[in-house]
Amino acid sequence: MSENLNQGLLLLEKVLLLKSLSIFKDTPETTLSELAPLMQEEEIEKDGIIFNENDPGDCMYIILSGQVQIHKGKTELATLHEKEVFGELSLLDAETRSASATAKTDCVLYKIDQEPFYELIDTRPEVARGFIKILCTRLRQLNEKTARSN
Amino acid sequence: MKQKNIWLRTLSVRTEEVSIVKKLFLLQFFQGAGIAFFLTASLTLLLDNFEITKIPYVFIYASVFLWIAGFIYSKLEHKFNLSKLGLIITIFMIVSILFFRLAFVFFHSSWFIYLMLPWFYVLYLLNNLEFWGVAALLFDARQSKRLFGVISAGDIPAKLIGYSMAGLAVHYIGTINLLWAALACMIASIPFLVGIKEASISHESHHHKDHSHKNNKHKKSNIDVRRIIENYSGNALVRRLAALGILVSGSFLIVNFAFLAKVKQAYHSDVSLANFIAFFNSIISIIFLIVKLIFTSRLINKLGIIKSLLITPIVMFILISTIILTQNYGNSKMILYFFGAAYTLVDILRTSINNPVFLTIMQPLPNHERLRAHMILKGITDPFAFLFSGIALLTLIQLQGKVNLVSLSYVLLAMCILWFIGVYQVNIQYLKTIVKSISNRFFNLENFSVKDTGTLDWLRAKAKTGSETEIINILNMLNAENDPIPDDLIILLLHNPSEKVKSFVLHLMMEKDYPIAAKSILALIKQDVSPSILASSIKVICKNNIDFDEVKMHLDSSNKEIRDAALDGLFFYATGELKERAESIIKKLITSESTNERLSVAKILSQHNNCKEEKMILRLMNDEVASIRKYAFIAAGKSGNTRLLEALIKLGIKYEFEVIEPLLIGGDFSLPAIYSFITANKGSILLREKLILLIGRINSENSHEILIKLLNDLPGEYPSIIKAIYRSSYVPKHNEREAFITVIRKMLTQSSGIVYIQNDLIHHESNLQLLSSALSLELDSLRENLLLVFAILYKRDNINKVRKAYASGNKSNIINAMEILDITARKDIAYRFNLIFEPGNISERLHDIQKIYPEVIFKNTVEILNCILSEEISYFNDWTLACAIYVSKKQNYSIDINLLIKHKFSENLLLKEMAELY
Known part of the structure; x- marks a missing residue:
């Protein structure tokens, strides 16, 4: 529908996009609808740098279209595609980026900045609860993985 | 198709359960018929060949046989999976029936006739263990409630046909050849057992996991009788159920004996005896069939556990009391009739109500415990019942020199009273077990409090010598007690070298009055102290009016x-x-x-x-x-100044959440300002929500009154108001409960409305998943709010367990939770809640929901969308409204545009954006 309106995604569609991401698949749409207005669209041309290694991390990105290369120097670590997320931990802490991100093709990204996110969780604790739940799930999975590898 | 659905509804069977229920029914049908033929033959031959006084010995032999059979079953149960075991048991039953038939050919003595009736009980036990063992694994607690009545009814038509056929056949083939019919029926049951095997594979793998672990641990002890007793005593619910089971079976056996004594007097040839036994049992079977198919599951659902279990002893109590009261006026025939009636009713009620209820009570136990409980109930209680009733009857006969039915009546009356007590005990334990089964991961810490002087003295002594942290912790603890901390300790600690300790003591002196200690502060400020300690000391000096000039x-x-x-x-x-x-x-x-x-x-x-x-x-x-x-x-x-508090809340419009904590500090004084602000619809939705929750946090009698008032004034704010009340310590007074019941009713009606919409969405369109999941969120939210109201009205701990179970999303937890709700909340309300929120297919539950809530009929999707947007049947989340608009726009549904006007001014950006698309 948004294409017909010749605009970016509607807020509702942004919620659906968030819901389609693996990290938010268990978060209720009512919570995600608080997060959606924080999503800012960014268009990056092929080979455009999204961030460099050691830059302070203060936002997360969602790929709407295109491919993003995650790399350390010239060593490619991963190629991310549509509906994948990167830099999500930067929403919660201010650690530096552990790798660089460069657009492998022309990309449309959605960016969520840390500061408005903090403001949101000040007034909407359920958003924070949703994130804590996601982190707990990841921690559990990691624990299980470590236990298995031991 | 429709006809079939009506049948399924009448029998409370859901579509996905049809196949397995059918197989279980037919299995029970054929095995039941086989056992009916065997019983007719064995009882007839026994009564025909032996005196009635020998029957108590039959009971005692039966107890020994049952012990052995139960013991062997428990051993085999750990070696084979249940379907394989079922097959082994069935083959064993076939071989044993064949043995008795062939015994008439090869032996000329009648000793084996004496063993046939005890053997009937063994066959009955094995059939029960096999059948209920499989059924208990296949169904959960709520399915059990619905289905056990139906599937166990399989043996009733079987018995009906078996007994009727036996009555007819005996004239032509004789009593002994009834055993061939028994054999044929048993063989016919095998294909259904094989069919069930496939359905039970997934359940069994879980069951076996449990057992393989246990097996290794207790391999040796499983063949130990002591182990069975330990198992029995290990679980309080099983223990009480077993005791009640012994009482129930014992009562039945004594009634049975009394009745058989009269039958033996009345009939003298084997054919007439067989005829009577077959005819009488056919009649019982017909009544059985009606009670089981139509009433059992409904009765258990409506009455609940305890009342269902009380039906049988009440009926027995009335009948036996009548026998005792009429003994002087009635003749022997009348007593026979009464015993006949007692035998019939106790047998019917025991089998059609007691047994399924017992099975239902066991459902909250874990799988392996449930099976063990089942084995214990059948494998241990029945033999005990036979043993006790056999010994009791023998003793009575020995004492009185004959069979005295009036004395037996007094014994039965006493057993009825014990029965009532037993039911009460089982119910208490059932409640505990069901709560435990979903809450064993949670526990509550008790508040720590120091009361005894010995401990207090020790703490004071420790405060003088302990480390900085120890002293502060001890002071905190002592400060929490009602008595003030002794001044000498305060003075001593003011001179403690630790800055933190000094500061903490001064803080305590600002909180409470320590006039004697305060005087010593003048000396303290003259020492070389830090600015922070000096500042705190100045405040304490002023507060205690000690020396203002020193402060000036x-x-x-x-x-x-x-x-x-x-x-x-x-x-x-x-x-x-x-x-x-x-x-x-x-x-x-x-x-x-x-x-x-x-x-x-x-x-x-x-x-x-x-x-x-x-x-x-x-x-x-x-x-x-x-x-x-x-x-x-x-x-x-x-x-606490009204004007300042009013000004404060007005500033809330500008500064939103900054005012919340200060208003909380204002406590009761803030309430009028908050109430006016909320009811005047000022501020954002979010701020009003926070203010409502704040009223709950103020948590005073006045704040509770305001919340109840808001419940009536602002139905659109139910969720926040309910949450606020739940979080406060509010306990509804008797006259306030009805207001909550009204709220519950409204929310249940709203929920049913949403269920209707969801169901219609399924039928009208397949591509409205977005709206359907939004409605699921609505239902989740309504369910949570309903549970919060339940927690306000009923036992909070129990309801919180229900909430946690729903939050876990685990089906078996939810099933147990629904049982808790059944027990905790008002029956009609819990029933309606469970009906609406039971996990599973909506359309299956719709028929029952329609009986309570008039169906909302939508002609098409546009009507559904208009209904949501108009918020006729329920208030909806902004997300749901936005989804409804999105769907209508995307799929070109001509919705009523007027319904969107108010949403164009919504505070919610998402909803506003959607409404503005039109």
């Missing part, structure tokens, strides 16, 4: 902390010239350009309750600096 000189201190402490102390506690001096300085500071100076005043004002400086506070409340406002807001909250 600190008004000119270059250290801000010390100056502010002096200003604070003199302004609030001094009088006359000193107070005026402090006031003039504060007035200057309040108009100062310096943020820090204004902040100092705000901090000073915020530290005192009931501060009268309305103008000063008001001025600072409107300061442009957030940190100054923050303290001024606190000062307003602490002032």
Whole structure:
């Protein structure tokens, strides 16, 4: 529908996009609808740098279209595609980026900045609860993985 | 198709359960018929060949056989999976029937006839163990409630046909050849057992996992009788159920004996005996069939566990009492009839109600425990019942020299009374078990409190010698007690070398009055202390009116902390010239350009309750600096001043959440302002929601009254109001409960409306998944709110377990939770809630929902969308409304545009954006 309106995604569609991401698949749409207005669209041309290694991390990105290369120097670590997320931990802490991100093709990204996110969780604790739940799930999975590898 | 659905509904069977229920029914049908043929033959031959006084020995032999059979079964149960075991058991039953038939050919003595009736009980036990063992694994607690009545009814038509056929056939083939019919029926059951095997694979793998672990651990002990007894005593619910089971079976056996004694007197040939036994049992089977198919599951659902279990003893009590009361007037035939009636009713009720209820009671136990409980109930209680009733009957016969039915009646009456007590005990344990089964991961810590003087003395001594942290912890603990901390300890600790300890003691002195200790502070400030300790000391000196002149000189201190402490102390506690001096300085500071100076005043004002400086506070409340406002807001909250609190809440429109905590500090004084603000629909939705929750946090009688008032005034704010009430310590008074019941009813009606919409969405369109999941969220939210209201009205702990079970999303937890709700909440309400929120297919539940809530019929999707947007049947989340608009726009549904007007002004950006698309 948004294409017909010749605009970016509607807020509702942004919620659906968030819901389609693996990290938010268990978060209720009512919570995600608080997060959606924080999503800012960014268009990056092929080979455009999204961030460099050691830059302070203060936002997360969602790929709407295109491919993003995650790399350390010239060593490619991963190629991310549509509906994948990167830099999500930067929403919660201010650690530096552990790798660089460069657009492998022309990309449309959605960016969520840390500061408005903090403001949101000040007034909407359920958003924070949703994130804590996601982190707990990841921690559990990691624990299980470590236990298995031991 | 429709006809089939009506049948399924009548029998409370759901579509996905049809296949397995059919197989179980037919299995029970054929095995039941086989056993009916065997019983007719064995009972007839026994009564025909032996005296009635020999029957108690039959019971005793039966007890021994049953012990052995139960024991072997428990051993085999751990070696084979249940379907394989079922097959082994069936083959064993076939071989044993064949043996008895062939015995008539090869043996000329009648010893094996004497063993046939005890053997019937073994066959009956094995059939039960096999059948219920499989059934208990295949179904959960709620399915059990619905289906056990139906599937166990399989043996009733079987018995009906078996007994009728036996009655007819005996004239032509003779009693002995009835055993061939028994054999044929048993063989016919095998294909259904094989069919069930496939369906039970997944359940069994879980079951076996449990057992393989247990097997290794207890391999040796499983063949130990002591182990079975230990198992029996290990679980209180199983223990009580077993005791009740012994009582139930024992009562039945004694009634059975009394009845057989009269039958033996009345009939003398084997054919007439077989005819009577077959005819009588056919009649019982017909009544059985009606009770089981139509009433059992409904009765258990409607009455609940305890009342269902009480039906049989009540009926027996009435009949036996009648026998005792009429013994002087009635003749022997009348007593026979009464015993006949008692035998019939007890047998019917015991099998059609007691047994399924027993099975239902066992469902909250884990799988392996449930099976063990089943084995114990059948494998241990029945033999005990046979043994006890056999011995009791033998003793009575020995004592009286004959069979005296009146004496037996008194014994039965006593057993009825024990039965009532047993039911009560089982119910208590059932409730405990069901709560435990979903809550064993949670526990509550009890509050720690020091009361005894010995411990207090020890703590005081420790406070003198302990480390910094120890001292502070001990002081905290002592401070929490009602008695003040001794002054000598306070004085001692004021001189403690630790800055933290000193500071903490001074903090305590500001909180509570320690006049003697306060005097020693003058000496403290003359020592070389830090500015922070000096500032705190100044405040304590002023608070205790010790020496204002000593403080006066600190008004000119270059250290801000010390100056502010002096200003604070003199302004609030001094009088006359000193107070005026402090006031003039504060007035200057309040108009100062310096943020820090204004902040100092705000901090000073915020530290005192009931501060009268309305103008000063008001001025600072409107300061442009957030940190100054923050303290001024606190000062307003602490002032309890109505005008300041009204001003504070108005500032909420601008500063939103900054006002929440100060209003909480204002407590009861804030309530009128908050109420007016909310009911006037001022501020954002979010702020109003926070304010409603705040009323709950104030948690006073007045705040509770306001919340109840809001419940009536603002039905659209139910979720927040309910949450606020739930979070407070509110306990509804008797006359207030009805208001909550009304709320529950409304929310249940709304939920049913959403269920209807969801169901219609499934039928009208397949591509409205977005709207359907939004409605699921609505239902989740309604369910949660309903449970919060239940928690307000009923046992909070139990309801919270229900909430946790739903939050876990685990089906078996939810099933147990629904049972808890059944027990905890009002019956009709719990029933409706469970009906709407039971996990599973909506359309299956719809028929029952329609009986309570008139169906909302939608002709098409547009009507559904209009219904949601108009919020006719329920208030909907902004998300659901937005989804409805999105769907209508995307799929070109011509919805009523007028319904969107109000949403164009919505505070919710997402909803506003959607509405503006039109």
